Amino acid sequence: MQYDLAVVGGGILGLAHAWQAARSGMRVAVFERGAFADGASVRNFGMLAIAAQQPGPELDSARAGLAAWQEVAAGAGISLRQAGCLFVARRPEEMDVLAERAAATGPAVQDFALIGPEDLARHVPGLTDAALGGLWSPEAWKADQRGAPAAIAAWLARAHGVTFHFNTEVTHAEGGRIETAGGSYRANHVVICGGNEFARLCPEAWAASGVSTCRLQMLRTLPRPQDWRLDPFVMGGLSMTRYSAFADCAALPALRALQQQHMAEASAHGVHVIIVQEDDGSITLGDSHHYGADAAPDDPARVDDLILGETDALMRLPERRIAARWVGNYAHMPGRALLRMHPGAGITAVTNTNGQGMTHGFTVAAETIAQIAS
Ligand SMILES: Cc1cc2nc3c(=O)[nH]c(=O)nc-3n(C[C@H](O)[C@H](O)[C@H](O)COP(=O)(O)OP(=O)(O)OC[C@H]3O[C@@H](n4cnc5c(N)ncnc54)[C@H](O)[C@@H]3O)c2cc1C
Incomplete structure (x- = not known):
């Protein structure tokens, strides 16, 4: 099957990209190495830290991220409370x-x-x-970080037609194609959301970035x-x-x-x-x-x-x-909130570099998908 978008990584950033793409009409598949997301997205505090942001673009990004969380949490049935x-x-x-x-x-x-x-x-x-x-x-919200990725994945599959390949490590990605141990898949665009591990798929770009x-x-x-x-x-x-x-x-x-x-x-x-x-x-x-x-x-x-x-x-x-x-x-990356790179034609690698991907991830994904769609 040919997808419009293949997403590598089923953490919050991968799921946010899958959601933004699917609701803009793309056929989307997510490839997650584990039986479930096991990276930073299930190991954090679940803090949507609006109060911790610097007023200006950073605060605007966090507030937009919260609005997306509220929509996703309502759809996926995730616990999200205004904790303060x-x-x-x-x-x-x-x-x-x-x-x-x-x-x-x-x-x-x-x-x-x-x-x-x-x-x-x-x-x-x-x-x-x-x-x-x-x-x-x-202005601080508490998401159920341990349960959210699995609940969002189930909802994306159910309500947005996203295809999930769990237990599927992507071993190679290049324009229009990814390879896994179980075979290769075609997609018009690949977005790598492997957290701190995208070094493995794009070692040169990772090293050159200084991340x-x-x-x-x-x-x-x-x-x-x-x-x-x-x-x-x-x-x-x-x-x-x-x-x-x-x-x-x-x-x-x-x-x-x-x-x-x-x-x-x-x-x-x-x-x-x-x-x-x-x-x-x-x-x-x-x-x-x-x-x-x-x-x-x-x-x-x-x-x-x-x-x-x-x-x-x-x-x-x-x-x-x-x-x-x-x-x-x-x-x-000191002093930088985000690394978004294009290590080859048809590939984008994205990771938050400020330790606040729960807060900003949905905003980042909306920007990436808008760039790909334009
Ligand atoms: C201890 C801790 C506390 C934090 N607290 C907060 C907080 O309270 N608020 C906040 O906003 N942010 C917080 N953060 C940051 C936030 O958790 C991260 O920015 C965010 O979860 C990153 O999401 P991600 O999807 O990019 O990466 P990850 O959650 O790490 O997901 C990456 C996924 O990709 C998969 N993967 C990797 N390589 C491959 C491959 N080749 N093939 C297939 N799958 C692959 C992995 O299995 C993993 O599931 C915290 C981070 C940590 C570590």
Whole structure:
């Protein structure tokens, strides 16, 4: 069968491309190496992080991505809730950053509110006494990251006629053709959405681009029974120096300097803490950031301890026993959010390089498909 579009990779970016193409009338097939998606798309926090974006094109992209998620989640029956997020300050330098961000105004700025210590408990249970205040935003959504790819794939097949080839690794791609162990397939265009692994299919283009890999460690607690509920994402000071929502704050250099001096080990491992509760009551915790193809830290257990230490400094979790630990990877390019390349005629390779493909992936896919269709 001749397809209009062959998509390599069944993670969120591959599925977003398949959806955008199918609803524009293309015959689409998705080739996924695993029995189900097993990359970054099922290993993350499921955070659609509108609040974490820099006002301007980045924020616009995130908001467009959210609108697409809402449509897809309704169609595919995926859990997607408006969780909101709370950045918690434990140091005056962090409070300065939050106050500055809360004071920023403009039509395209996120909805932020500065929260005094007396009001923190209204948003988040169990914060430690070290909390000085926080910055609240309703603009963060929680998707069920573990269930979403399978549910979206089933819906695309059912409602949009997309063909799925699971357990099918693509070993070669060139204009109009892909090869798998089970045979070759023809398509007018191939889009490679293999996450940080498209190096294998386009090694020269990958090497020439300067893209690298980021490795992240994550943890999940045992499920907590119904009597305790954490609705928002909770983050601390290390997230303020990581997310571009705060990049323009004049108070940021002082916070960075403080972290280098007093949180040197956590900073060196790229630790910043995000705490969120899943639908089953478990709490997902992370993460760390190690860069480069061979970036595993010498002592991963120590990195887990740093994540847990930062978590404990922010919150008293009702369930602290760890049920799962895992590693996720994404393609990384400093200062660039996206790598979209054309390694040959009829081939596009796309990956988010800012670690926010859940937030921006649907917007990226709409752009790619518009380019291919034009
Ligand atoms: C720990 C962690 C936390 C994150 N948290 C967030 C977050 O909260 N919010 C957010 O916006 N972003 C987050 N991200 C980033 C986000 O998860 C990624 O940007 C996004 O999931 C990438 O999607 P993808 O489809 O490009 O890649 P992947 O999800 O990695 O999917 C690639 C798929 O391609 C398949 N594949 C690869 N090669 C082949 C081949 N040759 N043939 C067939 N199939 C192939 C793989 O099996 C895989 O299923 C996080 C990432 C990590 C690692």
